Amino acid sequence: MVGVGLMNFIDTYDEILSYFSSKEFNISLWENYSNVISKELSNKVKRDIKDYNYRKDILPVVETALKSREKLKQVHESFIAVSDNIKYKFNELFEEDLDLDIILYLGLCNGAGWATSLDNKNVVLLGIEKIIELDWCNEEDMFALIAHEIGHIWHKTKGGCFGKQKNISEKALFQLYSEGVAMLFEQLLCGDENYYHQNQEGWIDWCENNLIELKREYLIRITNSESVQDFFGDWNS
Known part of the structure; x- marks a missing residue:
């Protein structure tokens, strides 16, 4: 975990390599892995993909990512490399801190970036499988992706009417x-x-x-x- 203050960067790259050392995806293993991050994560992610075809839309993307060891490493290194600069730029512009966990994780194609909440705390979930699919692996793309998702969280904390739309x-x-x-x-x-x-x-x-x-x-x-x-x-x- 990288973080000083309220904004924390949590990298689960090592856990991804450990749980999926065979480079093959297994949903039971993934559930165990997700529980390390949050007990809420597995159900949240699976609810989000319920209208999609798991074998057609999701599994191929996840398996490709797990086999792309160099890309996994690049995303991990980019995530670590930009973390301090993101915090510095945010504090410089807004002169405040943001209570937020930014988590690099293996998702089920829920998005390269997902501004949401876990355990009653604001989080940004960065889906490494989608980042690899979209080829947003370098530091510039990683910085922009995280900045964008922080923008959603900032908007929410300033009174954005999230979840109040009726139709x-x-x-x-x-x-x-x-x-x-x-x-x-x-x-x-x-x-x-x-x-x-x-x-x-x-x-x-x-x-x-x-x-x-x-x-x-x-x-x-x-x-x-x-x-x-x-x-x-x-x-x-």
Whole structure:
């Protein structure tokens, strides 16, 4: 664990290697591993994936990560490398501490980053299997990912109306707003108001060129109470 003050960085890389030394995934072993982090984690994670096909959508990603030992090591090293700088940048900008555990763990494809809570405490769960799948393994991507998720927690602690939306349309509106807050937070910590770590292969140019259509499509989905999941990534709960 790396941390001074209230923000702690918890790395379970060694536990991942120990529990899955064979490089094969086993759900019973994973449950034992998750209990080391929190007794609440296993059920929380499994509830989150209940609408997905475990063998098709989840197992291949997890098994690929476990076999990618060099990538696992790279993610672990990036996590350790950025931890102090994240804390420094946050304290410098906001002159406060944040009671938060940031945990690098093996999830079940619940997201590269998940701002949530465990044991009545705010946590950021960093799914090493999704980070590897998305190839966000280097220090720059790790810093941006953590900064973004801290932004969600900060928003929540400042009165963000999380979990108070009554229907799909309200959730879609709030999600757009909350992701905007987290993106701004990420840019502040990265020191660049135009920074988007997703900007690969002309992504930002495409978004700007299609902004009117994107806005129109989002409004249509809100009006019709349709899912907006694909606006926010390949796996968004």
